[in-house]
Amino acid sequence: MDVLYKVLVDPFLQMGGAPDLFVQTLWEGFVVGTLYALIALGFVLIFKASGVFNFAQGIMVVFAALTLVGLYEKGVPAYAALLLAIGAMFLIALGTERLVLRPLVNQPDIILFMATFGLTYVLIGLGELIFGGSPKVMIADQLLLPKGDITFQAFGGIVQLQKIDIAAAVIASLMIAALAVFFQKTRIGRALRAVADSHKAALSVGISLNQIWVIVWFTAGVVALVTGIMWGARSEVSFALQIIALKALPVLILGGFTSIPGAIVGGLIIGLGEKLGEFYWGGLVGGGIESWLAYMIALIFLLFRPQGLFGERIIERI
Amino acid sequence: MLYREAGQYKTGYTADMAVFPIAQDRAGIAIILAAVVLLPIVANDFMLQAVMIPFLVFALAAIGLNLLTGYTGLLSLGTGGFMGVGAYACYKLTTFFPEVNIVIWILVSGLFAAGVGVIFGLPSLRIKGFYLMVATLASQFFLQWCFNRVQWLYNYNASGAIEVPERYLFGWALTGARATPTVRYYVVLTIVVALTWIASNLVHGRIGRSWMAVRDMDIAAELMGIRLLPTKLLAFAVSSFYCGVAGALMVFLWYATGAEYNVFDINQSFYILSMIIIGGLGSVLGAFFGAALIYILPIALGFAVPALLAPFGLHIGADTLEHVRLIIIGALIIFFLIVEPHGLARLWQIGKHKLRMWPFPY
Numbered sequence: 001m002d003v004l005y006k007v008l009v010d011p012f013l014q015m016g017g018a019p020d021l022f023v024q025t026l027w028e029g030f031v032v033g034t035l036y037a038l039i040a041l042g043f044v045l046i047f048k049a050s051g052v053f054n055f056a057q058g059i060m061v062v063f064a065a066l067t068l069v070g071l072y073e074k075g076v077p078a079y080a081a082l083l084l085a086i087g088a089m090f091l092i093a094l095g096t097e098r099l100v101l102r103p104l105v106n107q108p109d110i111i112l113f114m115a116t117f118g119l120t121y122v123l124i125g126l127g128e129l130i131f132g133g134s135p136k137v138m139i140a141d142q143l144l145l146p147k148g149d150i151t152f153q154a155f156g157g158i159v160q161l162q163k164i165d166i167a168a169a170v171i172a173s174l175m176i177a178a179l180a181v182f183f184q185k186t187r188i189g190r191a192l193r194a195v196a197d198s199h200k201a202a203l204s205v206g207i208s209l210n211q212i213w214v215i216v217w218f219t220a221g222v223v224a225l226v227t228g229i230m231w232g233a234r235s236e237v238s239f240a241l242q243i244i245a246l247k248a249l250p251v252l253i254l255g256g257f258t259s260i261p262g263a264i265v266g267g268l269i270i271g272l273g274e275k276l277g278e279f280y281w282g283g284l285v286g287g288g289i290e291s292w293l294a295y296m297i298a299l300i301f302l303l304f305r306p307q308g309l310f311g312e313r314i315i316e317r318i
Numbered sequence: 319m320l321y322r323e324a325g326q327y328k329t330g331y332t333a334d335m336a337v338f339p340i341a342q343d344r345a346g347i348a349i350i351l352a353a354v355v356l357l358p359i360v361a362n363d364f365m366l367q368a369v370m371i372p373f374l375v376f377a378l379a380a381i382g383l384n385l386l387t388g389y390t391g392l393l394s395l396g397t398g399g400f401m402g403v404g405a406y407a408c409y410k411l412t413t414f415f416p417e418v419n420i421v422i423w424i425l426v427s428g429l430f431a432a433g434v435g436v437i438f439g440l441p442s443l444r445i446k447g448f449y450l451m452v453a454t455l456a457s458q459f460f461l462q463w464c465f466n467r468v469q470w471l472y473n474y475n476a477s478g479a480i481e482v483p484e485r486y487l488f489g490w491a492l493t494g495a496r497a498t499p500t501v502r503y504y505v506v507l508t509i510v511v512a513l514t515w516i517a518s519n520l521v522h523g524r525i526g527r528s529w530m531a532v533r534d535m536d537i538a539a540e541l542m543g544i545r546l547l548p549t550k551l552l553a554f555a556v557s558s559f560y561c562g563v564a565g566a567l568m569v570f571l572w573y574a575t576g577a578e579y580n581v582f583d584i585n586q587s588f589y590i591l592s593m594i595i596i597g598g599l600g601s602v603l604g605a606f607f608g609a610a611l612i613y614i615l616p617i618a619l620g621f622a623v624p625a626l627l628a629p630f631g632l633h634i635g636a637d638t639l640e641h642v643r644l645i646i647i648g649a650l651i652i653f654f655l656i657v658e659p660h661g662l663a664r665l666w667q668i669g670k671h672k673l674r675m676w677p678f679p680y
Contacts, residue, residue, distance in 0.1 A: 053448050103656040110393065111659045113448070114595045114651065117588070121648025129641040243584065249452045257448070285467070292463050295456030302445050302453060 011280035023159050025279045026272065031165040033271020034172040035234075038227040039248035040255065040263040041176065042220040047257050048196040049216040050101065051109060055116040058245025059123045060221055064089055065228025065237040069139055070131035078142035089221030092123075097213045105209075124239065133239065138232030140164065145233055168230040175226055176264060179219075183260075188215060196258070250298030256308030265309060270294045321673045337518055354507060358500045366499040367572075369614060374510045375568045376613050380593040380605035381517050382560025387591070388599035389521055390553035391533030392442055396435075396454035397561050397590045399461030402582030403431040404562025405569040406471050409480040413473060420485035420492055421505065424566045431562020432555040434461070439554030443547050446536070458584055465579035481576040482569060493570045502571045509567065513560060518602050520556065529553055530600070561590075592647065596654050598661025607662035611650070616643045 015022045039061060046054040067088045071081040100115050140147060146163035153159075183189040194202040195212045203209060231241060251270050255262025274297075278290045323340045338344045358366060383397050408427035412420055438457035442450055465471060472480050484494030491497040492505060520526050528549050531539035540546050569577040589612070597608025623642070624634055634642075658665050672679065 100652055100656075104659075107655075107659055109447075110599075111655055115655050117592065117595070118648045118651030118655065121592075121644050121651065123648075125641045125644030125646075125648060129638065129645070133637070246455065246584070249455060253449055253452050288463060288467060292456060292459035295452065295459055299441060299453050299456045302449060303441060306445050306449065 006284055007281065014280060020159055021279075025275050027159070027161060027165070029272035029275030030268065031168060031234075031271070032275060033268040034169050035227060035231055035267075036247055036251045036271055037264045037267025038172050038175070038223060038230070039245050040251040040267055041179070041260065042223045042227070043248055043252055044255075044258065044260055044263045045179075045216055045220045045223065049192050050195070050213055051112075051199075052101070052116060053109065053113045053257075054220070055113060056119040056123060057220065057224065057248065058242040059120045059127070060089070060092070060224040061228045061231070061245055062237070062239055062241045063092070063123050063127050063228075064221065064225035065138065065232045065241075066127050066131045066136065068225070068229065069136045069232070069237050072139050072142065073136070078139055081139075082143065085225055086222060089225055090218050093214050093217035093221055096217055097210060101213055102210060120242075124242070127239070135236045135238035135240075136232075138229060138237055140229075140233040143229065145229075162234075164230075164233050168234070171226065171230065175223065176260070179223075180260065182219075188212075192216060247294050250294045253298040253308055254301055256310045259308070259310035262308060262310035270297060273297050321670070323674065335522075337522060351511070358503060363499045366503045369617060371499070371503055371506050371572045372568075373609055373613055374506050375564050375572055376590065376593060377606045377609040378510050378513060378567065379561050379564035379590050380597065380609050381514060381602055382557045382564060383590050384594045384597075384599065384602065384605050385517065385521070385529070385560065386553050386557035388594055388601065388604075389526060389533060390529040390550065390557075391446075391536075392439075392550065392553060393447065393451040394454040394557070395451055395584070395587045395591065396438060396457040396461070398582045398584060398586030399458040400431045400435055400558040400561040401565025401568065401586065402461055402465050402579070403434045403558070404428055404565035405577065405582070406465060406480065407431065407562065408566035408570060409482075410471065410473075412483065412485065416483070416485075419487065420570065421487060421509075424509070424563060424570060427566045428559040428563040431565070432559040435554040435558025435561075436551050439551050439558075442550045442554065455584075458587055462579060462583055465582060477578075479576050479578040480569065482574060485570075493574055495575060497571075497574055502574065506567055506571050509563065513563065514602060517560070521602065525552065533600075592651055594661075596651060596661055598663030601661065601663035603666065604661050604663030607666070611662065612647060616647070619643060619646065 039057060042057045042060070043054060046052055046057070064085055068081050068085040071084055072078055076084065096119060100119060101112075104112055104115055146167055148163050150161045150163060150166075151158055181189075183193060191202070191207045191212055192215070194205070194207055195209065199209060202212075228237065228241070231244075247270065248267075251263060251266040253266070254269055255264070255266030274290055274293050277293045282289045321340075321342050323342075326339075326341055328334045328339070333339070338347060354370075357370065361370070379397060379401060382400075383394060386392050386394050404427045407430035408420075408423050411423040411427060412418075415423075434457075438454065441453045445453060466478070469475075469478075472478060475481065482493050484496065485492050487501070487505065490501045492501060521529070528539070528544045531542065531544055532546065532549050532553075536546055539549075565582065569581070573581075593608035593612045594605060595608070596611050597606070598604025620639055620643075623639060627634055654661065658668075
C-alpha cells in the first residue's frame with residue numbers, strides 16, 4: 001500500500017502542493033522537448049527524402065557546433081564562422097552524397113543505415129582530430145543570443161525562465177514553420193515530396209535524385225547546426241551530445257518516421273514525460289531514470305501503435 | 319592448384335551437407351586450431367593478453383549478435399547491456415557460491431543474460447526493423463542504469479565497480495591478479511571454440527533455417543508453419559546467452575581484475591555491431607573476420623603508423639592516432655559496404671570459389 005501511495009498519489013499531491021515547481025518542471029520539459037524535436041526533424045528530413053535512417057544526425061549536430069566554436073577560437077569573427085560552419089555542412093552533404101549514397105543506391109535499408117554508422121565514426125574522428133576532444137563553450141554572446149533569466153511571481157512561488165530557452169523555443173518554431181513553407185510552397189520542396197513518395201516516379205518526371213539528396217542532407221545539416229548552437233548554449237559543446245541525440249529516436253517512434261508534425265509532438269511528449277518522470281517519480285528508484293525513461297515510454301507506446309502517432313499505417317503483403 | 323575438390327566423392331547426404339565438404343577445408347581448420355593451441359609457445363604475454371584474448375571475446379559477442387541480427391534479422395543495439403548482465407550475474411554467483419568452479423558460473427551467467435534477453439525480446443513480435451532497434455536501446459540504457467544504481471549488483475562496493483576475486487581451475491589461478499595470460503587464454507579459447515561449434519551447428523540445422531526464414535520474410539515464414547514468437551524469442555535467448563558469456567569472459571578473463579558499469583555502455587553495442595557489419599551479416603566466420611579487422615587492425619596500425627613515419631622525423635601522438643583510427647574504421651565500414659555489402663565473409667567465399675576455378679574460370 002505504501003508503495004502504491006508513493007507511486008500513484010504522492011507525486012500528484014506534490015504537484016498540487018507546489019504549483020510553481022510543477023510549472024518550472026513543465027517548462028524544462030517543454031524546452032528539452034523542442035530540442036529533441038529539432039534533432040528528430042533532421043532525421044525525418046533525410047528519412048522522408050531518401051529512405052535512409054541517418055544514424056549520423058547526432059554527430060552532425062556536434063560537428064556543426066564544434067566547427068562554429070573551433071573556428072571562432074582560431075580567430076575567425078563569429079558571423080564568418082557561422083557562414084563557414086554552414087559551408088562545412090554543405091561539404092559534408094556533398095561528400096556523403098558522392099561517396100556514400102551514390103555508390104550504395106538501390107541497396108537494402110539496413111546497408112544504408114550501416115553506412116551512416118561508418119559516417120558517424122569518420123565524423124567523430126575528424127571532429128576530435130581537428131578541434132580536440134575537450135568540451136567547448138558555445139559562443140552565445142557573440143551570436144547575440146540573449147542570456148540571463150526572467151523571474152516572475154506566480155502560482156504561489158517563483159518561476160524562472162532562462163532567456164536562452166525562450167530563444168531556443170522561438171527559433172525552433174520559426175525553423176519548423178520555415179521548413180513547412182519550404183516543403184509546401186517551393187519548387188524544390190515539391191521535388192522533395194515527390195522523391196519521398198516514389199524514387200522511380202520522381203526520376204521519370206526529371207527530378208535529379210542526386211541533387212535532391214545533396215539539398216536534403218544540407219538542410220538536415222543546417223538544422224543540425226541550429227540544434228548544436230541551441231543545445232551548446234544551454235550546456236556545452238561536447239561529444240556527449242551525440243548520446244543525447246539518440247533520444248531523438250524514441251521521439252521519432254512516437255511521431256512516426258515520416259511525419260514532421262509527429263517529430264514535434266513526439267519531442268514534446270518525450271521532453272515533458274522525461275522531466276516530470278525524473279522529478280516526481282525518479283527519487284523512488286534512486287534517480288537518474290532520465291537516461292532510459294524516454295525509451296521506455298516509446299517502447300510501451302510501440303506495443304499499442306507500431307506505426308507511431310502520425311505515421312502511415314504499415315500494411316504488409318507477401 | 320592445391321585447392322581442388324576433384325576426386326572427393328560424396329557417398330551420402332551427410333557428407334553432402336557437411337559444414338566443411340572439402341578435404342582441404344578440413345585440413346585448413348585443423349591447422350588453424352593447432353596454430354591457436356600452440357600459439358602460447360611462441361607468443362609473449364602482450365600478444366595473448368592484449369590481442370588474442372580480447373579478439374576471442376569480441377568474436378564470441380559478435381557471433382551472439384550475428385545470430386540475432388544477421389540470421390534472424392532483428393536489429394539490436396542492446397549487446398553491451400546483455401554482455402553486462404553476463405558479467406554481473408557471474409560476479410554475483412561467484413561471490414555467493416565461491417566453492418563452485420568459476421568456469422561453470424561463466425557459462426551459467428549466460429543463462430541469466432538469456433532470460434533478460436527474452437524479456438526485452440518480447441516486443442519483437444509486434445515491431446521490427448528500426449523500431450525494434452529503438453526498443454533494444456531501451457534495454458541498453460535501462461540495464462546500464464541498473465549496473466550503476468542497483469548497489470546489490472556490485473555487493474555495495476564503495477568503488478561501484480565489480481572486483482574480480484581470485485579463483486582457481488585445477489590448481490592454476492584463473493582469475494584475479496595472479497592468473498597468467500596463458501592459462502586464461504586456454505580457457506577462453508576452449509569456451510569460444512566450443513560455443514562456435516555449437517553456433518555453427520545451430521545455424522546449419524532446423525533452428526537456423528527457421529531463423530533465416532523469419533529474417534527473409536516473417537509473414538511468409540509464419541504461413542509456412544514457423545511459429546514467430548518462439549522462434550524470435552529463441553533467437554534473443556541464444557544471442558543473449560552468447561553475449562552474456564562474452565561479457566563474463568571479458569571481465570573475468572580479459573580484464574581479470576574488475577570492471578566498472580560504463581564498460582557495458584552503448585559504445586560497446588556499436589562496436590560489436592560494426593564488427594558484424596564488416597565481417598558479414600549472417601555468417602559465423604564473419605564474426606571472427608569482423609572482430610579481427612575492428613579490434614586487431616587498429617592495434618597493428620598503432621605499431622605500423624609511427625614506425626612508418628619515424629624515418630621522416632614525424633611523431634604522432636597517442637590521441638591523434640586514436641582519432642585517425644576512428645576515421646579509418648568508419649571509412650572501412652563504408653568502403654566494405656560499397657565493395658561488398660555482405661561483408662568479409664562473402665569476399666572470402668568469392669575468393670575460395672575463384673581459387674577452385676583457377677586457372678579456368680567459366
